[in-house]
Amino acid sequence: MNIEKLKSAHKLLNEYKYELGKIEKGYTNRTLYINVGDNTIKEKPVTQLMKDKFIGGKGFGLYYLWHAVTPETKWNDSENEIVIGSGPIGGITQYPGAGKSLVCSLSPLTGMAMDSNVGGYFGPLLKFSGFDALELQGKAEKDVIIFIDGNKGTITIEEAPEEAIDSHILGEQLTEMYAENEEDKRNISVVSAGSAANHAYMGLLNFTFYDVRRKQIRLKQAGRGGIGTVFRDKKIKAVVIRFAGVKGNLNNADDQGKINRTGIKLHKEIHDFDAQQCRMRQVGTANIIEVMDQYDLLPTHNYKFGAHPDTYKISSKVFTGMITQNTPDGCWYGCSLSCAKAVDHFELKTGPYKGQKVIVDGPEYENAAGLGSNCGIFDPHAVLELNFYCDTYAIDTISYGTMTAFVMECYENGLINKEITGGLELNFGNAEASLEMLHQMARGEGFGKLAGLGVRNLKKIFAEQYGADPVFLNDIGMEQKGLEFSEYMPKESLAQQGGYGLTNKGPQHDEAWLIFMDMVNNQIPTFEDKAEALHYFPMFRTWFGLNGLCKLPWNDIIPASNKHSDEPAKIPEHVQNYVELFNGVTGKNIDKEQLIIQSERVYNFQRIFNIRMGYGKRIHDAIPYRAMGPVTVEEYLSRAERYDGQLKELVGFNPEGKSTEEKMAALRAYREDQYQMLTDAVYKRRGWTMDGVPTIEHLQSIGMDLPEVIEVVKKHL
Amino acid sequence: MIKLNNRACEWEEGLTVQGLLDKKRYTYPKLIIKINNVLVPQDEYTSTVIRDGDDVKVIHLLAGG
Amino acid sequence: MKVLKRKPELCIACHACESACSNTWFKEDNADKSCIKIKEEAKGNVIISCTQCGECISVCPIEAITRDKNGIVRINKSACVGCFICVGFCPELAMFMHDDYIEPFKCVACGQCAKQCPTQAIYIEQE
Numbered sequence: 001m002n003i004e005k006l007k008s009a010h011k012l013l014n015e016y017k018y019e020l021g022k023i024e025k026g027y028t029n030r031t032l033y034i035n036v037g038d039n040t041i042k043e044k045p046v047t048q049l050m051k052d053k054f055i056g057g058k059g060f061g062l063y064y065l066w067h068a069v070t071p072e073t074k075w076n077d078s079e080n081e082i083v084i085g086s087g088p089i090g091g092i093t094q095y096p097g098a099g100k101s102l103v104c105s106l107s108p109l110t111g112m113a114m115d116s117n118v119g120g121y122f123g124p125l126l127k128f129s130g131f132d133a134l135e136l137q138g139k140a141e142k143d144v145i146i147f148i149d150g151n152k153g154t155i156t157i158e159e160a161p162e163e164a165i166d167s168h169i170l171g172e173q174l175t176e177m178y179a180e181n182e183e184d185k186r187n188i189s190v191v192s193a194g195s196a197a198n199h200a201y202m203g204l205l206n207f208t209f210y211d212v213r214r215k216q217i218r219l220k221q222a223g224r225g226g227i228g229t230v231f232r233d234k235k236i237k238a239v240v241i242r243f244a245g246v247k248g249n250l251n252n253a254d255d256q257g258k259i260n261r262t263g264i265k266l267h268k269e270i271h272d273f274d275a276q277q278c279r280m281r282q283v284g285t286a287n288i289i290e291v292m293d294q295y296d297l298l299p300t301h302n303y304k305f306g307a308h309p310d311t312y313k314i315s316s317k318v319f320t321g322m323i324t325q326n327t328p329d330g331c332w333y334g335c336s337l338s339c340a341k342a343v344d345h346f347e348l349k350t351g352p353y354k355g356q357k358v359i360v361d362g363p364e365y366e367n368a369a370g371l372g373s374n375c376g377i378f379d380p381h382a383v384l385e386l387n388f389y390c391d392t393y394a395i396d397t398i399s400y401g402t403m404t405a406f407v408m409e410c411y412e413n414g415l416i417n418k419e420i421t422g423g424l425e426l427n428f429g430n431a432e433a434s435l436e437m438l439h440q441m442a443r444g445e446g447f448g449k450l451a452g453l454g455v456r457n458l459k460k461i462f463a464e465q466y467g468a469d470p471v472f473l474n475d476i477g478m479e480q481k482g483l484e485f486s487e488y489m490p491k492e493s494l495a496q497q498g499g500y501g502l503t504n505k506g507p508q509h510d511e512a513w514l515i516f517m518d519m520v521n522n523q524i525p526t527f528e529d530k531a532e533a534l535h536y537f538p539m540f541r542t543w544f545g546l547n548g549l550c551k552l553p554w555n556d557i558i559p560a561s562n563k564h565s566d567e568p569a570k571i572p573e574h575v576q577n578y579v580e581l582f583n584g585v586t587g588k589n590i591d592k593e594q595l596i597i598q599s600e601r602v603y604n605f606q607r608i609f610n611i612r613m614g615y616g617k618r619i620h621d622a623i624p625y626r627a628m629g630p631v632t633v634e635e636y637l638s639r640a641e642r643y644d645g646q647l648k649e650l651v652g653f654n655p656e657g658k659s660t661e662e663k664m665a666a667l668r669a670y671r672e673d674q675y676q677m678l679t680d681a682v683y684k685r686r687g688w689t690m691d692g693v694p695t696i697e698h699l700q701s702i703g704m705d706l707p708e709v710i711e712v713v714k715k716h717l
Numbered sequence: 718m719i720k721l722n723n724r725a726c727e728w729e730e731g732l733t734v735q736g737l738l739d740k741k742r743y744t745y746p747k748l749i750i751k752i753n754n755v756l757v758p759q760d761e762y763t764s765t766v767i768r769d770g771d772d773v774k775v776i777h778l779l780a781g782g
Numbered sequence: 783m784k785v786l787k788r789k790p791e792l793c794i795a796c797h798a799c800e801s802a803c804s805n806t807w808f809k810e811d812n813a814d815k816s817c818i819k820i821k822e823e824a825k826g827n828v829i830i831s832c833t834q835c836g837e838c839i840s841v842c843p844i845e846a847i848t849r850d851k852n853g854i855v856r857i858n859k860s861a862c863v864g865c866f867i868c869v870g871f872c873p874e875l876a877m878f879m880h881d882d883y884i885e886p887f888k889c890v891a892c893g894q895c896a897k898q899c900p901t902q903a904i905y906i907e908q909e
Contacts, residue, residue, distance in 0.1 A: 093865040186844070212845050248864020248884040257881030260866055264879060267870020277747050294744045328843045334865030336841070516745075516777035522722040523776070558778055563749045563756055568778055 003177050011159040013144065016041035018153045021130030026088030026251050026585040027051065031060070032131040032155070034146060036234055037078055037138025039157050046132055053704065057087035058115045058545035059602045060133045061104030062609060065113055066708070068137060071612055075108040075226070076233045078139045084191070084239075085133030086123030089585050090548020092334070093248045094263030095577070096270065097550030099124050099332020101207060107225040107505075108201040109399070109454050110482035112610045114225030114505050117545055119331030119340065120207030120218075121189035124548075125150060125243040128250050140235035147178060150243035160237050165195045166442075167206040168358060168392040171217040174240050175210060185210040187244040190217070192237065193228035194394030199444035200452025202399035202484075203228030206391060211342075213327050218342065219361045220331050223396040224508055225483060226454075232394075246333065254587030262580045263334065270336045270557050278556045283320045284329070284339035285365040285552075290315040292369070296639075297489045297515060299374040301428050302405035303478055303626050304635050306489040310378035318380050319363050337553050343384055350435045351389055352442075362387040369487035370401020375408055376428030386435060393442040398508075399454060402484035404434050406455050406477050415468040422446040455479035475631045480623050481506040481615065490627050492642075493519040494671075495530040498678050501623040502534060504606045504616075510551065511538040517569050531681035540575070542599035547582065554578075601704040604687075604694045611693060612712045618692040621679060629671045633660050636667075643667055693717060720772045728769055735762040737773065747778040783853020783909050784891040786818070786831050792903035793827040795820050799895035799904060806894045807887070815880050817889040818904070829904060832876040832889040838868035853909070859885045 021028045029046045046060075054063045061083035068081045082105045092098045101123030107114035126134055129150020136146075145160040164170045171190045179185040190208040197203025205222040222228075249256050274280055279287045289311065292298035296306035312318075322343045329340040343360040363383060371386040372378060390397045404426075410416045411426040418425065422440075424433045424447055440448025451458065455477045463470040478485040483506025490496040496519075499512035514533050517523045524530045544551050559573045566572075575592050583589055590598070610616025630636040636643055637660065644655040646667065653666045683690055687698025693716045699705045719728045721737070734750055734757055737743075750757045751774045757765050767773060800816035808815040819830040834855050839847045846861040847868060857868075864884040869877045877888050893906040 093863045212843075246863050248862075248866075256884065260864075260879055260881070264866050264869045267867050269870075271871045291745050294742050326840060328841055328867075330843050333843050333863045334867060335843075336865075336867045336870060513779070516779045520722070520743075521774075521776050522724055525723070555779065558747055562778070568749055568776060571778075 003173065006162045006173060007177055009160070009162045010145070013157040013159060014039040014041060016155040018043060018130065018155065020150075020153045023127065023250060023252050025254050025587050027056070028127055028130050028132050030131055031064075031085070031133040031135065032148075033135045033137070034155070034157070035138035036136065036140040036144055036146070036157065036236060041155050041157070053601055053706070054605075055087065055546035055598055055602070056132060057085050057090065057100075057102040057548050058104060058117075058542075060085050061102055061115060062113055062602065062606055064133065064135050065104050065106070066605075066609055066612075068135070069106060071614060073106060075106045075111065075230055079137065080106045080230060082136040082227060082230055082234070083133055084123065084126070084136075085548075086127050087546055087548030088251075089581050091124035091127050091251055092253070092259055092263075092581070092585065093246070093332075094260050094334050095581055096263070096266055096330070096335040096337045096553040097332075098334065098548065100544070100548050100550050101126075101222070102545050102548070103205060103222040103227050105227045105230045106613075107227070107482070108229045109226045109456070110506055110615075112481065112505070112613050112615050113606060114227060115545060115606075116205075116222040116224045116227055117510070117550070118205065118207045118222035119209070119220035119550070121209040121332060122191055122207045122239075122241055124246075124332060125187070125189050125241045128243045128246065129241060134239070136234065136236065136239070138234065143235050143237040145174070145237050146239045148239070148241045150241060151245070163237060165193070165198070165237065166392040167192045167194045167219055167394060170238060171206065171208040171219065174238055175208065175217050178240050178242055184242070184244060186212055187246070188240065188242050191239040192394075193231045194392050194442070196393035196395045196438070196442040196452065197228035197232040199449050200395060200441050201226045201229055201454050201457070202396045202403070202452060203232060203394045204396045205231055206394060209331060214342075214344065214359065216359060218331070218340065218359070219391050220340065221391060221396070223398060225505060226396070228394040251585055253585045255584045258580055258584035262577050262584070266553060266557070266577065267336045269559050274337070274557055277558060279316070280337045280339045280552070280556055282325065283316045283323060284341040286316045286319045286341070286363050286368055288316075288365050289368050292488070293373075295520065296492070298369055299405070299487050299489050301376050302374060302409040302476060303485070303489060303491075304409075304632070305638060306491070308373055308376075308378070311373060313378040314368050314372045314380050314383055319368070322380065322384070335550070335553075337557060339552060339556075346384060346388065348385060348388065349381070350385065350432075351439050358388060360384045360388045361391060364397070366487050367397045367401070370398050371404075371434070374401050374405040374487060375434060377431045377434065378429070379431050382431035382435070386431075386438065389435070389438050389442075393438065395438065395441065395452075398486050399484040400438070401487065402478050403451060403455050403458070404437065407451060407458065409476055410462060410468065410473070415462055415473070416466060420447070420466060454482065455484055456482045475625045477624055478626055479507070481620055483507060485627065488513070488515060490515070491629055494674050494678055495524055495533060497623060497628055497675055498530065498534045498682055499537075500627060501621050501675070502679065502682050503538070504603065504610060507623070507627075511541055513537075523569065527677055527681040528685075530678055531685040534682045535685045536570070536596070539596045539599040539603060540570070542603050543578070543595055546598060546602060549578075597702055600702045604699060604702065604704050605709060607688075607692075607694055608709050608712050611716055616692065617716075618679065618683075618690070621692060623675070625668065625672070628675060629667055630664060633664070636660055636664050689717065691716070719767060719770060722774055726773075728767065732767045733763055734765045734767065737767060738762065738775070741775075743775055743777070745777050745779070749776040749778060750774065751776075783834060784906055785834050785909050786889055786891045786893070786896065787905050787907045788829040788831065789903050790827055790829045792901040793820060793829055794901055794903075795822050795827045796900060798898040798900065802895045802898040803889075806892065815882075815887075817876075817878065817887055818895050830874060830876050831904070832891075833874055834891065835873065837871060837873055838877055838888075841867050841871045843867065854890050855888070856890060857885060857888065862886070
């Protein structure tokens with residue numbers, strides 16, 4: 001790797017010098033705006049209104065994006081922005097999971113505001129360099145790199161023609177290029193995409209951190225919704241930040257001691273209980289692969305089923321043996337939960353890097369389920385290879401897995417054939433075909449290029465160009481709002497159908513995961529109970545994104561106090577920790593109810609943003625029937641006892657002597673009706689009309705009655 | 718019969734908490750188990766016998782994913 | 783290597799060790815700033831101090847904790863990012879935090895406390 005040669009090819013387009021900032025109680029009170037179209041670089045003040053109403057992180061991102069675009073703006077218009085920011089708590093080093101960056105942009109998949117959260121060091125280092133958020137707007141003519149030196153107070157935009165595009169190489173090149181020496185590499189973080197993001201709509205952004213033990217970069221992904229595609233459309237190759245001098249008190253918190261004590265308490269809990277609970281330190285999120293299978297929740301064969309006899313081949317035990325153990329795998333300092341696992345010296349069998357030994361950042365649960373079981377692929381090596389290539393090519397593993405599962409079902413049903421796939425035999429279980437499709441996506445060729453457009457576009461193409469039955473495609477295509485479902489089987493949990501369907505950005509479980517509370521524990525039996533959960537959890541979980549926090553340390557470790565709690569699902573002791581952290585950093589004095597209202601403001605703002613863009617209504621909250629019940633006879637018969645029982649007990653329909661088709665129709669009518677009744681209850685609880693529009697009274701009551709917001713809402717009431 | 722998470726559930730003489738977990742394939746590690754509203758500690762799952770008519774709660778602690 | 787050894791059955795909880803330690807390292811008489819702690823419990827006095835086991839070395843995200851050539855586990859305070867994972871993960875509960883500082887502190891077996899102990903409940907031993 002000849003770094004000097006790469007660097008000498010750079011052409012400086014603009015250089016900007018700024019005064020180093022000071023952080024006060026979690027805020028630098030300043031953001032950075034860069035337009036790569038005309039090379040503008042400027043600073044913007046953070047207003048009191050932004051802090052009061054939007055808090056930070058995703059709140060700031062949505063606020064800036066709203067004001068950057070019009071209802072007519074498309075994802076690839078130059079005024080679309082990518083906004084990256086942490087949040088007031090982001091960058092503290094004492095509490096696990098406090099280094100998240102939140103990324104917002106208009107999505108190529110949904111046409112609406114997308115938000116995606118990601119680890120790695122960029123967000124905290126951006127704040128320490130003096131900025132609460134970074135706005136990227138415009139489109140460059142040729143590939144550029146933006147470099148922010150947070151110690152020298154300089155920002156440059158440089159044309160950069162020769163570096164790699166794929167993240168695992170580009171991240172290493174730029175870390176080497178911009179670090180002053182080996183010791184300085186830990187102070188660099190790179191944001192980049194990859195070659196598939198040049199073509200596919202499901203492109204992601206990689207955020208690096210430098211692993212001091214492995215002496216190599218690691219990649220964390222802002223995966224959802226195609227923001228990497230927007231990044232490449234702007235011809236941004238990378239954004240690089242350097243900040244040396246991280247300490248535990250750079251946020252200038254109001255009460256550092258309170259933060260330290262809260263953090264140490266959680267470190268101790270993780271030390272004492274993680275090995276018996278989730279084994280996050282040992283195997284990360286992959287710990288639940290076989291658990292999901294045992295509860296019939298692991299999507300297999302495009303969400304037809306929730307379990308498979310071969311799951312043991314990709315169980316957490318298998319991956320535990322492949323992960324390098326006994327290294328602290330936090331994606332920001334102080335994360336003792338350390339779920340950022342890696343497989344070292346992984347030898348690739350296909351593609352442009354065939355034969356090379358690489359680090360695979362994973363496996364995550366979502367990858368094993370999406371790239372693996374959902375596609376009928378139960379080969380751990382294939383799962384890791386797909387994982388690696390998705391990351392470096394910048395493809396969202398969730399969208400890729402769900403899209404591939406859909407395409408495979410279409411192929412097996414003869415809706416598409418080898419002629420259409422260009423020879424790819426996309427049967428369930430064909431790992432080679434999936435890998436080849438992914439390589440095509442990166443090259444922008446053949447069926448892989450088409451597949452990169454995502455399930456929503458494929459449904460249209462298969463129906464219009466290849467004569468496939470659009471009703472069936474809509475039943476089995478697991479997307480909503482244009483975004484592919486994440487990897488949990490929601491059929492037997494009405495609340496989780498709402499957890500996927502009644503969301504802002506599309507069916508991603510980061511708003512609510514209610515399957516156990518609902519299906520197994522039976523804690524939320526009525527529509528009102530479910531609606532309460534579909535109010536509380538999405539609001540609570542939105543809050544992590546406002547503050548630069550990770551959700552996992554909230555409930556992937558359970559404190560001893562929890563068994564005596566009245567509301568164990570909420571993990572009340574940990575909720576209180578977050579109240580302490582917020583107050584400790586900002587000096588404010590919120591309680592757990594005000595925490596929810598902070599989220600409600602931004603949540604409703606995002607809903608109204610969707611409405612402003614022409615979406616965000618009840619019709620957009622409908623979900624495919626595959627998410628609700630058995631679409632095919634095969635599915636019905638596989639769980640016939642369960643479904644027959646429900647017909648008798650819940651539907652009041654005697655299944656005896658009836659054909660499977662008659663039983664399926666009765667069950668479908670019942671389940672679709674249930675979803676509508678749930679939607680009514682949730683809208684009511686959230687203060688929305690029955691068309692899903694937030695009412696003015698509700699907006700006034702939560703303090704989100706900004707004039708520009710009311711103006712949009714008025715037209716829809 | 719017993720009540721398990723407010724639903725009717727079959728019962729047999731000598732059924733222990735662990736026996737119930739095995740029968741229902743409740744393999745998830747983070748559980749809170751109560752019988753008639755009394756907490757059963759994890760080290761007593763195998764020794765605690767469930768009686769006919771008991772109200773058993775097996776709360777799976779995961780609101781995450 | 784040098785290690786501070788403990789015989790809690792000899793401890794009379796005079797707390798002279800805590801004073802000696804905090805005076806040595808922080809120039810004040812403050813048990814909260816001592817790297818050795820005496821806890822008076824019903825079953826007897828407990829002496830908490832570092833055994834130089836090195837668990838903290840492996841959990842530090844930034845390799846700021848290392849073992850020196852004499853076997854003493856030391857914190858490089860300029861490299862430390864103040865995450866305090868080492869405090870939560872210490873099996874002896876002998877890594878400490880005080881609100882006045884953003885880095886943790888621990889016993890380096892300097893022996894000042896042992897010199898003040900009237901009953902030899904603590905002493906330095908070469909292992």
